[in-house]
């Protein structure tokens with residue numbers, strides 16, 4: 001009886017066989033004389049490949065080409081092969097692989113898939129087949145009474161196995177039975193031994209590199225052992241199969257992560273650019289700028305864009321994305337919502353203020369606890385830098401420009417006090433609030449902002465707003481700003497410009513009690529008022545103009561608000577339209593009396609109610625003076 005040896009279906013096989021007459025071993029198949037049909041190929045890596053994942057529902061066969069002699073006395077055999085099965089998609093592979101001893105190499109009529117390329121519906125189970133097979137079956141098929149979808153079976157003439165067992169092995173080291181997943185893509189070894197005398201057939205399976213399981217029987221001869229070092233590598237795409245599963249899982253995890261991060265990002269983004277807009281703000285909508293635009297404009301309020309920080313908050317330079325206009329963005333933290341409505345209304349109405357010596361407000365934005373005001377950008381920054389910066393002569397402002405600045409600020413204040421449709425008090429006139437545009441024109445900024453603090457305060461306390469040294473003395477008693485308190489600050493301001501000195505000696509420990517106004521007044525009394533002019537000007541000024549400004553500064557700083565000129569008068573004096581009265585000789589006396597009076601009258605109020613403690617400094621200084 002001549003039979004052929006056939007290995008069917010799915011992937012990679014390495015084969016060894018031993019029988020009394022015939023013995024052979026394939027440590028790889030390159031150059032072998034195997035008879036191939038169907039999809040079977042020998043690849044360049046020395047491997048026999050039985051199927052092809054791109055062509056479904058077909059089989060491949062590989063036969064040892066020479067017939068083997070089997071008869072009553074010569075039918076024992078021992079064989080072994082190593083195989084790898086990997087499904088295209090995990091869990092969705094072919095039906096399995098079979099080792100076959102058959103009388104014919106012609107399997108053209110055999111059906112792939114559940115028939116494993118060995119039988120078909122009409123010949124399955126017929127004793128005339130004379131076929132012995134060991135199936136490594138990866139699909140459970142009820143028609144053939146398969147025990148599961150991962151088993152080894154011994155088939156005689158048909159697919160209904162005579163014996164079968166779930167794929168598994170005994171792990172010697174762990175001393176337990178372990179399951180083997182046939183389609184795991186890992187190489188496994190199969191041993192098939194038949195002893196004719198006892199008519200016992202033994203099939204074993206184990207992961208590669210596990211030694212053959214031992215059993216007690218004697219037989220003719222065992223199949224030669226593989227030289228594992230000669231075995232071709234496990235196909236790369238085995239890894240790929242596994243990889244793709246891992247990859248898919250990773251990809252899904254990654255996608256979820258991206259979605260998650262994007263979600264968080266979106267929430268943060270929303271939060272980051274969240275604005276506050278209440279229903280009453282609808283009518284101001286046109287003046288609103290989006291926080292996102294302001295954020296972009298200022299490069300995220302980066303420190304490099306910081307122009308300065310003052311009492312009301314930080315100011316950043318920016319370029320509006322909508323029109324590429326340069327702007328200054330003032331960021332004011334403001335926790336109180338109380339009074340916000342009035343304030344915003346006022347701010348927005350101020351947007352309509354137009355004067356060549358005012359910094360134009362362009363719009364606003366509101367967020368939780370924060371108000372952002374957008375102004376024209378003033379390329380030359382604030383005046384105080386020109387006055388007090390450690391000078392190189394270039395940055396020095398010549399007298400003509402100083403006079404222009406003074407006139408400009410005066411006309412801006414006149415506009416706020418008298419010429420606009422409603423009275424606007426500035427409340428914080430000082431050199432650092434005067435900005436210089438590209439043509440070095442003075443522009444008064446920050447008007448109206450002081451109002452913001454009014455709404456904040458406990459009505460029982462006197463909240464003095466402004467800057468130490470510029471606060472009119474009556475403010476510390478009444479707490480009530482008036483046009484006259486603006487004029488007082490203006491007086492201090494013009495003395496600052498003319499003398500090139502700060503109003504108080506606060507920053508100079510040696511002259512802590514220095515008061516600019518008193519100094520100028522004393523000099524005036526001595527007839528040396530011109531000596532108070534800024535030494536950095538080196539006398540390069542028109543002395544009539546200098547004297548006018550210094551005296552005007554004294555007038556405006558008069559301790560009695562009623563004795564101060566109005567802004568209209570100030571402008572007229574500056575234009576020499578009206579002759580300025582002389583300083584009354586009792587100016588100083590009157591001043592001290594007044595402060596004494598006010599101090600004495602309201603000392604209890606003073607001690608209990610000042611919110612801006614700095615404001616008391618001015619009064620204290622005055623008291624010290626009056627005590628002399």
Ligand SMILES: *[C@@H]1O[C@H](CO)[C@@H](O)[C@H](O)[C@H]1NC(C)=O
Nearest residue numbers: 041043049051052053054055
């Ligand atoms: C599988 O079949 C396709 C189509 O015939 C062929 O291009 C490919 O080379 C085959 N793959 C292998 C590994 O033989």
Ligand SMILES: *[C@@H]1O[C@H](CO)[C@@H](O)[C@H](O)[C@H]1NC(C)=O
Nearest residue numbers: 108109110119120121122123
């Ligand atoms: C099944 O296979 C046998 C033997 O190869 C063949 O004679 C028969 O025609 C086949 N039957 C069908 C239905 O293909």
